[in-house]
Amino acid sequence: MNFLRNRLVVLGLVLLATLLLYLLLPSIRQGSMEPSLEMAMVIITGLVCVCSKIPVNTVMCLCRLQIVLLHGQAFTSKTWEELGTMALLATNGYQALAMDLPDAALRFLDRIAEELELPLKKIEVFPGRVISIMTWEGTNPTLKSILLNSHTDVVPVYQEHWKYDAFSAFKDAEGNIYARGSQDMKCVTIQYIQAVRRLKARGWKPTRTLHLMFVPDEEVGGYKGMETFVKQPEFHKLNIGFALDEGLANPTDAFTVFYGERNPWWITVHCPGSPGHGSRFVENTAAEKLLHFGLFFIITFSLLRLNTSECFTLGDVTTVNMTMVKGGVAYNVIPAEMDVSFDLRIPPTVNLQEFERQIKQWCKEAGEDVTYDFAQKHMNQNITSTDESDPWWNAFSASCKEMNMTLKKEIFPAATDSRFIRAVGIPAIGFSPMNRTPILLHDHNEYLNEQVFLKGISVYERIIPALASVAALPDEA
Numbered sequence: 001m002n003f004l005r006n007r008l009v010v011l012g013l014v015l016l017a018t019l020l021l022y023l024l025l026p027s028i029r030q031g032s033m034e035p036s037l038e039m040a041m042v043i044i045t046g047l048v049c050v051c052s053k054i055p056v057n058t059v060m061c062l063c064r065l066q067i068v069l070l071h072g073q074a075f076t077s078k079t080w081e082e083l084g085t086m087a088l089l090a091t092n093g094y095q096a097l098a099m100d101l102p103d104a105a106l107r108f109l110d111r112i113a114e115e116l117e118l119p120l121k122k123i124e125v126f127p128g129r130v131i132s133i134m135t136w137e138g139t140n141p142t143l144k145s146i147l148l149n150s151h152t153d154v155v156p157v158y159q160e161h162w163k164y165d166a167f168s169a170f171k172d173a174e175g176n177i178y179a180r181g182s183q184d185m186k187c188v189t190i191q192y193i194q195a196v197r198r199l200k201a202r203g204w205k206p207t208r209t210l211h212l213m214f215v216p217d218e219e220v221g222g223y224k225g226m227e228t229f230v231k232q233p234e235f236h237k238l239n240i241g242f243a244l245d246e247g248l249a250n251p252t253d254a255f256t257v258f259y260g261e262r263n264p265w266w267i268t269v270h271c272p273g274s275p276g277h278g279s280r281f282v283e284n285t286a287a288e289k290l291l292h293f294g295l296f297f298i299i300t301f302s303l304l305r306l307n308t309s310e311c312f313t314l315g316d317v318t319t320v321n322m323t324m325v326k327g328g329v330a331y332n333v334i335p336a337e338m339d340v341s342f343d344l345r346i347p348p349t350v351n352l353q354e355f356e357r358q359i360k361q362w363c364k365e366a367g368e369d370v371t372y373d374f375a376q377k378h379m380n381q382n383i384t385s386t387d388e389s390d391p392w393w394n395a396f397s398a399s400c401k402e403m404n405m406t407l408k409k410e411i412f413p414a415a416t417d418s419r420f421i422r423a424v425g426i427p428a429i430g431f432s433p434m435n436r437t438p439i440l441l442h443d444h445n446e447y448l449n450e451q452v453f454l455k456g457i458s459v460y461e462r463i464i465p466a467l468a469s470v471a472a473l474p475d476e477a
């Protein structure tokens with residue numbers, strides 16, 4: 001107990017020291033401000049002394065160090081290196097060590113796996129980017145498994161626009177729980193866990209193996225998470241037959257399910273032109289071409305928007321937004337080049353080759369030497385079957401029907417990790433059981449009502465057994 005308390009004190013001091021270092025370092029970086037560095041030193045030296053109760057080998061190592069850097073959520077040891085802090089300390093004659101504390105989400109998952117008595121595997125896809133997988137082995141582990149996927153990261157908040165602390169999970173009188181991630185998608189993570197907990201408690205056993213997977217980096221594109229992991233042998237070893245991943249809230253009584261996603265294309269169009277003095281009539285300018293191209297794009301898709309009737313959802317149509325314009329140095333100088341960038345989201349129903357041909361044509365018509373390149377170009381048009389004859393969909397939808405849930409099938413308007421799962425040929429449904437809830441993902445004051453949240457646990461308690469009991473498919477016989 002005493003040891004535990006000591007460790008807590010040490011941890012407290014470490015965090016305090018980190019915060020102070022964080023506050024002090026900018027001034028260190030800007031020059032040789034020795035007083036600040038000395039102050040940081042005093043604190044850290046103190047810390048090393050306090051740490052003297054840790055194993056002998058480590059102590060010996062630490063005692064020779066003069067500075068230990070630890071990180072919070074935004075910093076890793078790499079950050080210290082990139083900022084030049086390590087080099088700066090070294091040139092000033094200090095021995096420094098930067099350490100990465102294990103992520104809070106990973107520590108939480110460790111605890112849950114222990115409680116659920118499920119083995120937990122951790123795979124570091126990139127340095128500091130860990131995918132955790134809890135596995136509940138089925139009674140017939142040769143059959144394909146079921147993946148219950150969720151991501152552990154969230155998007156940042158603008159606290160000044162929130163009614164309550166965005167990370168306090170404040171529950172108001174109506175039972176609305178305000179928290180970043182309450183909809184996207186901590187709710188689903190916990191619902192999976194609680195449903196499994198209840199199923200275990202009542203002695204149920206899955207036929208097919210269940211994997212609960214927790215991935216990082218979904219919110220920043222998934223490259224250091226799911227996108228890379230699906231290509232690794234460890235992923236293939238999971239032998240996944242069907243996956244559940246995140247969806248969106250639905251303000252009505254219905255629940256939205258997503259069976260496909262639009263493809264994001266991020267494109268920059270380069271418009272070179274004749275430079276010159278801003279006082280003259282100059283032909284063939286970069287700006288002229290930029291406007292020409294922009295008009296083709298924007299007008300085409302604005303007209304499409306006007307024609308969008310109520311039977312379409314955002315996922316069914318292509319959207320185009322001009323998001324960046326670069327070029328020019330002065331009011332009186334006509335620039336030699338201007339760039340314009342667009343964010344396009346294209347539904348799986350569009351012929352992508354045909355679409356790119358159209359872009360090429362517009363470049364040609366915009367003027368001489370107009371070219372384009374992609375910052376992001378997804379070509380995956382896989383959609384998951386929602387035909388009643390499909391065994392996975394049938395198991396999913398039939399159990400929803402038994403609970404009198406109305407399902408609304410849609411194409412996801414943005415992008416989730418499901419696109420990577422579908423791209424390797426695994427059917428995936430995006431589903432977050434949140435009806436009668438405004439869509440507030442990434443928004444200020446994101447919340448979920450506790451009743452909706454609790455109902456969601458019961459929903460998974462029915463869906464998970466239905467999916468885990470899908471009879472052997474022809475290719476599994």
Ligand SMILES: [Zn+2]
Nearest residue numbers: 184185218246
């Ligand atoms: Zn999400």
